[in-house]
Amino acid sequence: MKLILVTLLLFFSSFGSASDIDLEANMKNMGLAYKNSVRATDLATFNTAIDEFIELLETAKTADFKQHKTASLEGLDKVINQAKQAKQLATTRGLEAAKAPLKSIDELRKKYHELHEPPGFWELLFGK
Numbered sequence: 001m002k003l004i005l006v007t008l009l010l011f012f013s014s015f016g017s018a019s020d021i022d023l024e025a026n027m028k029n030m031g032l033a034y035k036n037s038v039r040a041t042d043l044a045t046f047n048t049a050i051d052e053f054i055e056l057l058e059t060a061k062t063a064d065f066k067q068h069k070t071a072s073l074e075g076l077d078k079v080i081n082q083a084k085q086a087k088q089l090a091t092t093r094g095l096e097a098a099k100a101p102l103k104s105i106d107e108l109r110k111k112y113h114e115l116h117e118p119p120g121f122w123e124l125l126f127g128k
Helices: 002-013 023-039 043-060 069-093 095-116 121-126
Strands: none
Touching (some): 023 095, 043 069
16 A cells, blocks of 8 residues: 555656756756767767757756746757757768857857846946
8 A cells, every 4th residue: 555655656746847847957967968969979979968968958948937938948949959950960971060050059058048147246236
């Protein structure tokens, strides 16, 4: 009986709400998967890393963004598209061809992270 109860509890606890993900931990794992894809020296390693990166991006889209939700989701979609393009290029043309989309991912990351940075001292003092 206890086994059934524990199993049911585990089963239903896996259906948490979208805001239950730890976005900060997810982002750190995303960074690691991205770095692993950039550093990959063979196609199999690259595909494993880029697939994990895409999966983490999809998970991040379910987060409960308090501010800039539309822009954040748009940014995540752009990164997903670039990652998929990099994977396709790596498969058809090799790892070197995937470097351009991977570089643009880093540029997108910088752009969209600015949305969620806390305001600086001068911005707090004088506004934007």
